[in-house]
Amino acid sequence: MNDKPDDGGFDLGEADRLLTTTRAVRRRLDLDRPVPREVVERCIEVAMQAPIGGNQEVRRWVVVTEQALKDEIAEAYRSSAIPYLDEKSQDARGRSDQQERVVASARFLATNLERVPLFVIPCIEPGTDLSSNVSAVADYASVLPGVWNFQLALRARGLGSVLTTLHLYQESRVAHLLGIPAAVNQVALLPVAYTVGRNFKPAKRVDAQQVTYWNVWPTPQ
Numbered sequence: 583m584n585d586k587p588d589d590g591g592f593d594l595g596e597a598d599r600l601l602t603t604t605r606a607v608r609r610r611l612d613l614d615r616p617v618p619r620e621v622v623e624r625c626i627e628v629a630m631q632a633p634i635g636g637n638q639e640v641r642r643w644v645v646v647t648e649q650a651l652k653d654e655i656a657e658a659y660r661s662s663a664i665p666y667l668d669e670k671s672q673d674a675r676g677r678s679d680q681q682e683r684v685v686a687s688a689r690f691l692a693t694n695l696e697r698v699p700l701f702v703i704p705c706i707e708p709g710t711d712l713s714s715n716v717s718a719v720a721d722y723a724s725v726l727p728g729v730w731n732f733q734l735a736l737r738a739r740g741l742g743s744v745l746t747t748l749h750l751y752q753e754s755r756v757a758h759l760l761g762i763p764a765a766v767n768q769v770a771l772l773p774v775a776y777t778v779g780r781n782f783k784p785a786k787r788v789d790a791q792q793v794t795y796w797n798v799w800p801t802p803q
């Protein structure tokens with residue numbers, strides 16, 4: 583551990599490696615290795631340390647391990663994901679290798695979803711209030727930082743996931759299946775598994791300087 587007085591007491595190289603290499607994992611989810619319950623429980627404990635608006639605990643985590651439930655959820659996911667991905671494939675064709683790779687990877691996940699050892703569905707109770715930007719942000723921002731904490735905690739333990747939202751087109755079907763009350767909103771579906779290998783790399787992103795404005799919004803050139 584690096585504990586020079588002018589830093590936060592972390593090994594910054596390792597902290598930044600965790601933060602910059604936690605990728606959307608689909609093809610490299612190990613579909614055959616079971617995930618122990620204690621690992622998921624510990625990662626949810628880590629997730630619960632993320633901030634919440636107004637100190638109001640609205641986060642709920644539904645962990646799905648039963649095969650019959652995963653089969654039905656996967657079917658619901660596919661019913662919206664496949665038409666969406668078909669459309670995306672058309673758009674991505676010839677655009678960039680990266681775009682085409684993401685679509686192919688998303689299609690792999692959609693096709694094999696029920697084979698992933700478990701799903702975690704983070705929810706908000708009571709449901710979201712979208713009447714104003716401030717209330718919508720307060721609700722989603724009370725759950726999504728925890729979701730990301732959960733994904734980081736997985737990565738630190740050799741597991742991976744991907745934040746997916748396409749099953750939300752079938753939200754009520756999944757709610758009915760899992761007994762989630764109508765007033766509760768699902769926020770995502772995270773397929774969870776050990777990863778095949780651990781060598782994930784930082785993604786290509788827009789240069790941070792290009793999208794960081796100091797003091798005033800830039801005037802258009």
Ligand SMILES: Cc1cc2nc3c(=O)[nH]c(=O)nc-3n(C[C@H](O)[C@H](O)[C@H](O)COP(=O)(O)O)c2cc1C
Nearest residue numbers: 604605606607684688691744745746747748749785
């Ligand atoms: C709000 C949101 C919704 C997403 N929904 C899906 C989804 O439904 N299915 C999927 O396979 N990936 C989904 N993703 C994952 C993105 O496709 C992924 O983050 C993107 O390809 C970039 O990959 P990277 O995070 O490894 O850089 C979603 C990501 C976000 C942030």
